[in-house]
Amino acid sequence: MDWRSFSSRLGIDYNWSSGEKDKGKDVFVIGTGEVEKCIYWNGSTKDFGHHVFVKHILDFDYELDGIKFKKGDILYSHYCHLDTINVKEGQEVNVGDKIGTCGGSGGWPSHLHIELRKATGKGYEFWPKNYSADWIAERYYDVYQFIEDNKGESMSDLMQIDKKLFAKIRGNSETHDKTVVYLEIAPEHEAYKVKFEEIQRVIGGFKSRATDMEKKAKSSDVEAKNRKEQVGRLQAQLLDEEKLRLALNIKLKDAFKKPTEIQGLYEGRLEELQGQVEGLAKQKGSLNDKIGSLEVENQQLKTKVSELVKGQTNSINIGDLIIMLWEIIKKVKIPTKKVI
Numbered sequence: 001m002d003w004r005s006f007s008s009r010l011g012i013d014y015n016w017s018s019g020e021k022d023k024g025k026d027v028f029v030i031g032t033g034e035v036e037k038c039i040y041w042n043g044s045t046k047d048f049g050h051h052v053f054v055k056h057i058l059d060f061d062y063e064l065d066g067i068k069f070k071k072g073d074i075l076y077s078h079y080c081h082l083d084t085i086n087v088k089e090g091q092e093v094n095v096g097d098k099i100g101t102c103g104g105s106g107g108w109p110s111h112l113h114i115e116l117r118k119a120t121g122k123g124y125e126f127w128p129k130n131y132s133a134d135w136i137a138e139r140y141y142d143v144y145q146f147i148e149d150n151k152g153e154s155m156s157d158l159m160q161i162d163k164k165l166f167a168k169i170r171g172n173s174e175t176h177d178k179t180v181v182y183l184e185i186a187p188e189h190e191a192y193k194v195k196f197e198e199i200q201r202v203i204g205g206f207k208s209r210a211t212d213m214e215k216k217a218k219s220s221d222v223e224a225k226n227r228k229e230q231v232g233r234l235q236a237q238l239l240d241e242e243k244l245r246l247a248l249n250i251k252l253k254d255a256f257k258k259p260t261e262i263q264g265l266y267e268g269r270l271e272e273l274q275g276q277v278e279g280l281a282k283q284k285g286s287l288n289d290k291i292g293s294l295e296v297e298n299q300q301l302k303t304k305v306s307e308l309v310k311g312q313t314n315s316i317n318i319g320d321l322i323i324m325l326w327e328i329i330k331k332v333k334i335p336t337k338k339v340i
Contacts, residue, residue: 010140011078011115015102023083023110025102028095030077030114030147031056035091041105048113049105051080054093064141064149077143078115081106091189095150116143 015022033056041049054077062069069075083103087093104110118139176199177191183202186194 010136011080011113012144014112014114015110020104020110022102022112023104026098027079027082027100027102027112029054029079029093029097029099030095030116030143031075031150032094033057033077033092035087035089035093035099036076038085038087038089040085046107048080049108050082050085050100050103051078051106052082052085052087052099053078054099062149064146065137067141074118075141075146076117078117080113080115081108081111083110092193093189094192114143116141116146 031054033054035052036055037053039048039051039053041047056075056077058069058071058073058075061071079099081102081104082100083105085100087097087099093099102110102112118141173192176194176196177188179199180186180191180194181188183199185191185198185202
C-alpha cells in the first residue's frame, strides 16, 4: 500500500488484508538505534495496539524524498500492531535485530504497520488525521524507500557465503559476545559494541593480577616451608623435653620408693619390739602374782615368828619351823632378766 494513499495512514502496511498467515512472524528493526518507547495496547481501543519507537542517529549524509539529511540527524522508526514486543526501552539494537512479532493488536487483522518519522509528533500515541500533504511531508518519510536504500545485501546474496565461513563468523561473533558478558565488560545487548582491544585490556589486567597472585603464592610457599622447618625443630625440642620428663619421673619414683622401704623396716622392728614388750608384761604379771603369794606366806611366817618370840614355843618346835622356812625358800625363783 502506498505510504501516502491516505492522509490518516502514514507509512506502509505489510500483509494487509491477507488473513492471519503472518501472525507471530518475526519483525526486525530497519536500522541501528536505541529503543525509545514501548507502548502496550489496553485491549479495547482501536489504535496502534502494541507499538515500538526506535531512535536512529544517522552516521552518514542521506537524501530522502528530496530532503537532505546530514550525519547526526535523528529519525524515528515506528512498528505497530505487534503481537509481542521483544525489546526494552533504552536497549540498543542493530539493523536486523528482532523487535517483536507480527500481530493485529489495536483491533485490526494481523499485519505490520511501519512508519518513518522526523520526530515523534505530538506524542507517542498520536495518529494524525486529515492533515495536508505538506504537513505530512515535513514530518513523515517514505519508509519503504529508506529500507531499500539501507538494507545492504539481499538475503539471497548473503546465502551465497560459504556455509563453513558463515558458521565460523557466527561462532566467533557469539564467542566475542559471550566473552564480553562473561568478563562483565558490557551487558549482552551492548556486547557487539565492545572492541577487541578492550577485551585485550581487560584480559591483560587479569593476567597482571594472576602474575601478582602467582608471586604471592610462591612467597607463601617459601614462608610455609620456613614454618614447616620451625615446626620440625619445635617437635624435636619437645621430644627431648619429653625424654627428660620421663627420666625425672623415674628418679622421683625411686626417691619415693626408698622411704617406703625404710618405713617397712621400721614398722617391722616396731612390731617386734611391741611383741617383746607384751612378753615382758606377761612375765611381770606372773612375777607380781608370785610376789603376792610370797607376801602372804611371809606374813604367815612373821606371825609364827612373833608367836615364838612371845614364848609360845610349846605350840611349835624348832624343827617344824626350819622345815617351813625351807619350803618357802624353795618356792622363790630368782629372775634371770631385768623386769621393766
